Amino acid sequence: MNIKTLEQIIKNKSSKVEFAIVTNLKNGESQVFEPGQKLSGDFDKFQKEVENFFKSKKNGIIENSDIFVETYIRPIKVIIIGAVHIAQYLVDFAKSLNFEISVIDPRGYFATSQRFPDLKIVNKWPDEAFKEIETNENTALIALTHDPKIDDPALQHALNKKFYYIGALGSKKTHGNRCQRLKEAGFTDEQIKSIHGPIGIKLGGKSAPEIALSIIAQLVSETYNK
Amino acid sequence: MRNSFDEKILDEALDWIKTNQKVVLATVIQTWGSSPRQVGSRMIVNENGDFSGSVSGGCVETAVVRECIDLIKKNKVCKKIEFKVSNESAWEVGLACGGEIAVYLEQVN
Numbered sequence: 001m002n003i004k005t006l007e008q009i010i011k012n013k014s015s016k017v018e019f020a021i022v023t024n025l026k027n028g029e030s031q032v033f034e035p036g037q038k039l040s041g042d043f044d045k046f047q048k049e050v051e052n053f054f055k056s057k058k059n060g061i062i063e064n065s066d067i068f069v070e071t072y073i074r075p076i077k078v079i080i081i082g083a084v085h086i087a088q089y090l091v092d093f094a095k096s097l098n099f100e101i102s103v104i105d106p107r108g109y110f111a112t113s114q115r116f117p118d119l120k121i122v123n124k125w126p127d128e129a130f131k132e133i134e135t136n137e138n139t140a141l142i143a144l145t146h147d148p149k150i151d152d153p154a155l156q157h158a159l160n161k162k163f164y165y166i167g168a169l170g171s172k173k174t175h176g177n178r179c180q181r182l183k184e185a186g187f188t189d190e191q192i193k194s195i196h197g198p199i200g201i202k203l204g205g206k207s208a209p210e211i212a213l214s215i216i217a218q219l220v221s222e223t224y225n226k
Numbered sequence: 227m228r229n230s231f232d233e234k235i236l237d238e239a240l241d242w243i244k245t246n247q248k249v250v251l252a253t254v255i256q257t258w259g260s261s262p263r264q265v266g267s268r269m270i271v272n273e274n275g276d277f278s279g280s281v282s283g284g285c286v287e288t289a290v291v292r293e294c295i296d297l298i299k300k301n302k303v304c305k306k307i308e309f310k311v312s313n314e315s316a317w318e319v320g321l322a323c324g325g326e327i328a329v330y331l332e333q334v335n
Contacts, residue, residue, distance in 0.1 A: 001251060001334050003243060010237055025255065028304035028332045059266035061255060068255050068330065070266050098233075 001030050008032045009072075016100075018073050020054050022046070025066040043067070075100040076223060079133065081154045082144035083110040083121050086169070089212035090142065091119055097220065099140075104129040106150060126154035140165035140219055142199065146174055152181060159191050165222045167199035167215060174198075196222075235279040239270045239334060247272040249334045250294035254281050254327055255306070261325030273298045281329050282309070290329060297331050304332040 001023070009032060012019045022043055023030040031043055035054060039047050049062045053069040061068050075098045080087045083105035094101050104122045105111040111121035122129040141158040143151040146169050155178070158166045168178060175197035182192050200214030201221070242249050254267045262283035269279035269287065271294035281290055286309045293307055308328045 001332050003240075003334055006236060006240055006243075006334055010240055013236070023330070023332070025304070025306060025330055030332075059264070068253075070253070 001028070005030050005032060013072065016074055018054075018071075020050060020072065021070045022050055023068045023070075025061070025068055076138060076140060077102065077133075077135065078140045078142065078219065079104060079135070079154070079158075080142045080144060081105070081126060081151055082169075083107075083112075083116060084144050085208040086144055086212050086215070088115060089209045090216060091116060093212060093216040097216070099219075102133055104133075104154065105145070126150065126157060130154075130157050135161050135163065137162045137164055139163045140223075141167070142215060142219070143168040146170040148178070148181060152178070152185075155182065155195065156185060156187070159187055159194075164226045165196070165219055166194060167196040167218065169199050169211075170197060172198060235268050235270060238278055242270065242272055243334060247274075248298045250297055251332050251334060252281055252290050252294060253330050253332075255330045256328040257325060258327075259325040261327045263327075271295070282327065285309075286327070286329075290331075294331055297333060302333070303335075304330065306330050 009021060012032065017034060020033040021030055022033050022039065024042065031039060033039060033050055033054070038044065039050060046062055046065065046067050050069055053060065054071050057071050057073050059070045078094060078099045078101050080090060080101060080103045083103050087103055091101055101119065102122060103116060103119060104124065104126055106123065106125045108123055111123040122133070139161065141154060141163050143154055145151050151168060155166065155168060168175065170178065178197065179192050196218060199218070200211060201218045203210060203214045205211065205214065239249050239251060250271045252269045252271060254263055254265050257265055262285070263281060267281055269277050269281050269290065271277045271291050273295060275291050275295055277287065277291050280287060293305065297305055306328060308326065310326045
């Protein structure tokens with residue numbers, strides 16, 4: 001691999017531009033492919049195949065060739081409601097798991113850069129915050145405040161936008177009340193049932209890092225099931 | 227998991243190069259059976275045999291390092307190597323899991 005190619009890969013990674021590395025295994029030549037871009041030189045006859053690999057987010061060798069394709073896709077967006085203690089651990093876990101985290105918390109004393117050094121906290125109410133964060137069926141929501149004023153509008157947004165994972169912290173009783181409120185707000189039983197509450201898989205732990213671990217485990221599992 | 231934007235192995239490769247080290251990228255390009263790491267998994271190796279990342283669960287890394295040093299010494303651009311199931315009675319390099327992998331080595335230049 002040429003050092004220029006390596007530098008371009010790193011640039012794309014840090015600016016979160018999706019791309020593929022296309023390598024000729026015979027001679028070691030490689031090129032960075034971005035969607036909508038034409039491949040040059042000997043690679044141009046594999047344009048279609050490379051695009052197909054890219055679409056299906058696959059890595060591998062193009063059949064009957066010596067061309068290896070490696071795709072890099074944008075991380076999954078995870079929105080955390082509540083810049084609480086558990087969120088601090090979630091941010092740490094998410095770093096190595098290809099999740100892109102946004103934390104929303106309207107309470108200024110939680111949403112400080114001292115508590116979340118490498119992260120931009122959206123210090124707004126969820127309704128306002130979602131105006132500046134693009135979300136879709138590939139987004140996940142983790143609601144951690146168990147304060148209906150803050151969590152409920154976010155949960156409603158997530159249900160309306162059909163997030164693939166929605167989890168909400170709180171005891172069975174808290175979750176029961178939450179479900180009741182969502183029902184009164186007009187959401188169907190099926191929609192409400194899609195919320196993971198109480199959030200996380202059963203690990204048995206009660207400390208903040210243990211709860212964060214149980215949440216992230218559930219999130220990874222649901223990410224592979226989607 | 228999918229190739230991660232956060233995976234730092236290629237960033238590390240560039241850091242090594244900037245400090246005048248020679249770097250070989252070793253990438254899993256094909257797998258058969260129950261191989262431990264998926265296609266696209268990667269490790270980097272320098273001329274001293276220092277390495278980072280992985281292409282298996284620790285089964286074949288030593289052999290990969292040796293091949294990478296050899297690639298640098300002979301100043302070859304690239305090479306493909308395959309690893310198959312190991313013979314349990316021998317102390318040879320192979321995959322105890324019963325899988326097979328092909329690893330592609332390429333110098334960064």
